[in-house]
Amino acid sequence: MNKEIIESFFISNGTEYDADQIDQIAITQPSIYEVIRVINGVPLFLDDHISRLQLSAASLDTELQTLLTSITSDINRLIKINNDPDKNIKLMVFNLEKEVPDYIICFIKSSYPSREQYSQGIHSILVHAERDNPNAKIINNQLRETVNQKLEEYAAYEALLVNNRGEITEGSRSNLFFVVHGKIYTAPAQDVLIGITRKYILEACSNLKLEVIEQPIPFSMLDYAEGAFITGTSPKVLPIATIEERELDSSNNGIVKNILAEYDSILDLYIRKHK
Numbered sequence: 001m002n003k004e005i006i007e008s009f010f011i012s013n014g015t016e017y018d019a020d021q022i023d024q025i026a027i028t029q030p031s032i033y034e035v036i037r038v039i040n041g042v043p044l045f046l047d048d049h050i051s052r053l054q055l056s057a058a059s060l061d062t063e064l065q066t067l068l069t070s071i072t073s074d075i076n077r078l079i080k081i082n083n084d085p086d087k088n089i090k091l092m093v094f095n096l097e098k099e100v101p102d103y104i105i106c107f108i109k110s111s112y113p114s115r116e117q118y119s120q121g122i123h124s125i126l127v128h129a130e131r132d133n134p135n136a137k138i139i140n141n142q143l144r145e146t147v148n149q150k151l152e153e154y155a156a157y158e159a160l161l162v163n164n165r166g167e168i169t170e171g172s173r174s175n176l177f178f179v180v181h182g183k184i185y186t187a188p189a190q191d192v193l194i195g196i197t198r199k200y201i202l203e204a205c206s207n208l209k210l211e212v213i214e215q216p217i218p219f220s221m222l223d224y225a226e227g228a229f230i231t232g233t234s235p236k237v238l239p240i241a242t243i244e245e246r247e248l249d250s251s252n253n254g255i256v257k258n259i260l261a262e263y264d265s266i267l268d269l270y271i272r273k274h275k
Contacts, residue, residue: 004090007082010106011074016081025104031094031139032056035108036075037233041084042274043075044233044267048196053093056137062096071103078105088234092139113157113235118260121241121251122157124230125150127172130163137193147172158230160243163191167216174230174238177201178221179255184212185221197231197263204262210255222246227253229260237263 005022012025034049043049050068057064064071075089087110095102113122127150129143147159159172169187170176175198178185184205186198205212227250228240237260239250250256 004108005106006087006109007085007107009078009081010104011078012104013102014070014074016077019106022106027092027094027104029094029139030060030096031092032060032062032096033090033092033137033139035233036089036091037087037110038079038084038089039086039267040271040275041079042271043079043089044270045196045200046072046075048199049091052137052194052196053091057093057096057101059133060096060138062093062101064093064101066100067093067103071105074105078107082107111234113238117157117238119251121239121248122230123155123242124158124160124171124240124244125154125156126162126168126244127159128162128164129172130161130169131193143172157238158240162219165216166219167191168219168221169217171230171232174232174235175201176217177229177231178217178225179227179250179253180221180225182210182255184210184255184259185217186212186214187217188214191216195232197233197236200266201231201237201259201263204259204266207262208258210259227256229256231263236260236267 005019008019009016010019032053034053036049037044050072054064085107087107089105090108091105093101093103127147150159158174160176161169161172163169170192175192175195202212222243225248228248229250230238239256240248
């Protein structure tokens, strides 16, 4: 945790601490978490993140209802005491066996795609792995370390996960969409971590009258997809230029461009409403 934290202060169980006190907090496993992007002092889609946190807790037979008001208040307080940085917040809940679990909220090192990556697309690789519980956002250090090693080895931005049935499900830290014959394909909700951005991408597609098909994504779809993109808190909507050796002209695909623009409109409206 001490390698991730940035800014001057963090909050744990309602108490403010200086960042250099982070080692005083012992975070036990299993723990659940959310990463929330802040823009112009607004924590994006906060209610959605809190709802997903509750679902993750429920999957581990943990109840968070008594904490939710405090957590929401502390997220907004953390932003203010750190002077509204446009970065990501990490919220972790741990000691889940306690009647009232513990939590910590802090700003973390935040990396966003460059203009070049948006305009040209990113390189991705395939990794044969799947989450034990796809619908729960549970810290899995082993999977993260394995993926990070491969990303570094192949100079890739993201790893696309392939399950034991040979289906491409999601990115290691993102959701995944393909464009095929003017339609949008993505893995079924039960097979992936349901990203907050994913929800609003589906809304953007609806606004654009695009048909979205949720089905298992066979490996063969790589041979005829016209474009592909990942979505997530940090990348928003990011075109994929290559999957292993396969090239895709995603950044020039009109449908991908329209989805990116529509999502940005949804984002701007949310910020204006919550400013």
